[in-house]
Amino acid sequence: MNKRKLFSVFAFIMASLVSIQANAKSYTIGVAVANLQADFFNQIKQSVEAETLRLGDKMVAVDAHGDSATQVNQIQDLITRKVDAIIYIPAGATAASVPIKAAHKAGIPVIAVDRNPEGTPGDTFVATDSVAAAHILANYVAKITNGKGNIGLIQGQIGTTPQIEREKGFNQGLANFPNLKIVEHQASTMWMQDEGFKIGQDMLLRNPSINVFFGEADALALGGAQAAKVANQKVVTVGFDGDPAGLRAVRDGVLAATITQQTQYMGRLAVRSAIDLIEGRYVPAEQKTAGILTTKENVEQFIKSHP
Secondary structure, three states, X not given: OOHHHHHHHHHHHHHHHHHHHHHOOOOEEEEEEOOOOOHHHHHHHHHHHHHHHHHOOEEEEEEOOOOHHHHHHHHHHHHHOOOOEEEEOOOOOOOOHHHHHHHHHOOOXXXXXXXXXXXXXXXXXXXXXXXXXXXXXXXXXXXXXXXXXXXXXXXXXXXXXXXHHHHHHHHHHHOOOOOEEEEEEEEEOOOOHHHHHHHHHHHHHHOOOOOEEEEOOHHHHHHHHHHHHHXXXXXXXXXXXXXXXXXXXXXXXXXXXXXXXXXXXXXXXXXXHHHHHHOOOOOOOEEEEOOEEEOOOOHHHHHHOOO
């Protein structure tokens, strides 16, 4: 094929693509976020916003501020506004299935992100493979402690998918290290740093032999590290999420490691899944992404550009 013909074919394909994009229907996607005070959820929301804008769609976001009852009402409002799909991050385990049932009754697909209500899952579930990632994190803790230590586990919100899966994976990783064991555990309600600080203080008072903290979110880990500093105790602390504050803490040696979640990719994947579901295309029931073990050796790349 000569250059003139090749150019003509290329021009036709590009014109067709532009025409398809111009004629594509615009959708309104509702985004129900658990709590925008948590950086992880905020990153997901920002990624969803950027992707919907890029595709020419609209986004309507609501923030439950960690309250399940508020979120149920907010999603009912999204249904009343006739959004085409809902990206849903449940505000806890209580009543988490109610919004999905209501949306499905109205014929609206639901993309669950990070947390998937038991018994009434979303049409697809976008999340980090927290079991595998927490297993890797436990192995890293064993490596830097020579397989010996007393761990204080600062738990997330009990009953939520990340709390269950991160704990499961971490315990699986510890199974091969009998001298590295969890001696204290206590749950937060909002995954916040001030809770991690208070829990860390309580644990160190009850059990001063603790020399490792695992905070099931970076905010909880940062609170635990702060508690150890105030108590003037040397405690190896690791987190989970790869929040900007957590990444800086790894760089500065406050946290020994974290797991970086691919929040920007997860947001884009949620939007694309929403459009596929609206248009009747197949979407897998679960879409798990890899969590990346992040230490001083590789943290700078994620500070510069979050995946």
